[in-house]
Amino acid sequence: xxxxxxxxxxxxxxxxxxxxxxxxxxxxxxxxxxxxxxxxxxxxxxxxxxxxxxxxxxxxxxxxxxxxxxxxxxxxxxxxxxxxxxxxxxxxxxxxxxxxxxxxxxxxxxxxxxxxxxxxxxxxxxxxxxxxxxxxxxxxxxxxxxxxxxxxxxxxxxxxxxxxxxxxxxxxxxxxxxxxxxxxxxxxxxxxxxxxxxxxxxxxxxxxxxxxxxxxxxxxxxxxxxxxxxxxxxxxxxxxxxxxxxxxxxxxxxxxxxxxxxxxxxxxxxxxxxxxxxxxxxxxxxxxxxxxxxxxxxxxxxxxxxx
Amino acid sequence: xxxxxxxxxxxxxxxxxxxxxxxxxxxxxxxxxxxxxxxxxxxxxxxxxxxxxxxxxxxxxxxxxxxxxxxxxxxxxxxxxxxxxxxxxxxxxxxxxxxxxxxxxxxxxxxxxxxxxxxxxxxxxxxxxxxxxxxxxxxxxxxxxxxxxxxxxxxxxxxxxxxxxxxxxxxxxxxx
Numbered sequence: 001x002x003x004x005x006x007x008x009x010x011x012x013x014x015x016x017x018x019x020x021x022x023x024x025x026x027x028x029x030x031x032x033x034x035x036x037x038x039x040x041x042x043x044x045x046x047x048x049x050x051x052x053x054x055x056x057x058x059x060x061x062x063x064x065x066x067x068x069x070x071x072x073x074x075x076x077x078x079x080x081x082x083x084x085x086x087x088x089x090x091x092x093x094x095x096x097x098x099x100x101x102x103x104x105x106x107x108x109x110x111x112x113x114x115x116x117x118x119x120x121x122x123x124x125x126x127x128x129x130x131x132x133x134x135x136x137x138x139x140x141x142x143x144x145x146x147x148x149x150x151x152x153x154x155x156x157x158x159x160x161x162x163x164x165x166x167x168x169x170x171x172x173x174x175x176x177x178x179x180x181x182x183x184x185x186x187x188x189x190x191x192x193x194x195x196x197x198x199x200x201x202x203x204x205x206x207x208x209x210x211x212x213x214x215x216x217x218x219x220x221x222x223x224x225x226x227x228x229x230x231x232x233x234x235x236x237x238x239x240x241x242x243x244x245x246x247x248x249x250x251x252x253x254x255x256x257x258x259x260x261x262x263x264x265x266x267x268x269x270x271x272x273x274x275x276x277x278x279x280x281x282x283x284x285x286x287x288x289x290x291x292x293x294x295x296x297x298x299x300x301x302x303x304x305x306x307x
Numbered sequence: 308x309x310x311x312x313x314x315x316x317x318x319x320x321x322x323x324x325x326x327x328x329x330x331x332x333x334x335x336x337x338x339x340x341x342x343x344x345x346x347x348x349x350x351x352x353x354x355x356x357x358x359x360x361x362x363x364x365x366x367x368x369x370x371x372x373x374x375x376x377x378x379x380x381x382x383x384x385x386x387x388x389x390x391x392x393x394x395x396x397x398x399x400x401x402x403x404x405x406x407x408x409x410x411x412x413x414x415x416x417x418x419x420x421x422x423x424x425x426x427x428x429x430x431x432x433x434x435x436x437x438x439x440x441x442x443x444x445x446x447x448x449x450x451x452x453x454x455x456x457x458x459x460x461x462x463x464x465x466x467x468x469x470x471x472x473x474x475x476x477x478x479x480x481x482x483x
Contacts, residue, residue: 032390060341132343205443
């Protein structure tokens with residue numbers, strides 16, 4: 001401090017040196033990156049910030065909304081007429097299936113009751129509109145217009161009229177983020193419809209999927225339909241997922257490279273159905289050794305006796 | 308804060324920049340960044356552009372703290388991993404404010420050439436951060452947004468400096 005009691009003039013006060021400041025912020029950012037990637041514990045920060053930014057986000061969505069509205073308004077009448085006719089024909093085509101399905105479901109219920117099986121609980125769905133694709137270029141995600149307010153929970157499956165689209169991975173008060181099946185981090189347990197071969201289908205990015213770790217001589221063919229196996233307790237069994245488009249069998253590798261393309265309109269926008277949570281699967285039985293607490297004691301007794 | 312010049316070679320003395328105007332431009336940039344364009348290539352990162360601009364022109368007011376906060380906001384708005392944009396923006400702000408004394412000696416086109424490697428470096432930082440975590444490569448076209456942002460350096464300078472060019476009070480009695 002100066003003798004005369006003067007403080008240094010204010011234009012010398014500039015806070016910490018730029019390098020120190022940068023190091024500080026870079027360390028915080030890297031810690032945040034690691035925490036978010038590894039432990040996913042920053043979701044509450046994200047939820048709070050996203051809620052605060054919701055009006056801003058809504059305003060930003062307005063131009064896109066307006067442009068699509070104008071586009072819809074300008075759709076020609078003939079397009080609508082052919083669309084209508086097509087839809088009516090499809091309705092008629094599927095009507096007999098629907099009528100029979102009701103009958104089959106009743107019959108199925110009766111048969112299940114006869115077999116004394118646990119009746120499969122019907123899963124409810126919520127129709128949601130896909131608002132837009134998330135801007136993050138490193139992942140494949142879309143945002144739907146239903147959120148915590150509509151009791152959407154993270155982990156629910158999302159389907160459209162053709163098959164599975166993806167899974168809800170993040171929920172905000174009024175919107176939710178759906179990870180598409182083509183996202184690199186997204187995996188779904190499937191089975192080949194033709195022969196019931198089970199596997200896990202993983203996203204490969206760029207609108208494609210890949211069936212990993214199947215032996216080079218596995219019984220799969222191009223054109224096979226993959227449906228959910230339901231082993232994960234999230235997706236209902238039997239939902240169509242993908243079609244095998246190409247198989248590279250190279251004997252120098254242990255596994256075949258199996259390329260698939262999604263059946264549902266994964267990269268398209270429109271309406272989707274968010275399926276409710278499945279009833280939980282029965283807990284996996286514990287290992288036999290730890291299940292019987294009396295045994296180790298007995299064993300010790302047996303060993304002691306010969307002494 | 309004392310008035311500054313548009314470039315160091317200019318004879319014009321500008322009015323001091325208003326804090327509310329700086330904050331408002333950042334908010335508008337954030338809003339523009341939230342418009343969901345999906346995977347359309349070549350959409351500039353408005354926040355990065357505005358941040359780099361203010362870091363070059365007002366390095367004592369806009370710096371790494373602002374960059375960090377804006378980065379957090381962008382991470383949430385984009386649905387990307389927390390820390391991705393903060394890290395990239397902090398490094399951008401460090402480079403921009405560190406080089407501000409040098410950059411302002413050049414005419415606008417050469418200023419833009421100085422800013423281009425900063426934007427590309429920022430995108431590279433984001434790419435490395437995400438690819439290390441196993442994300443998918445967004446394609447080479449993704450880097451196009453840096454080039455469009457640099458092309459916008461010219462109009463951005465005029466728009467963002469416009470309020471400082473205005474005279475304080477017009478004196479009709481003034482002889483010259």
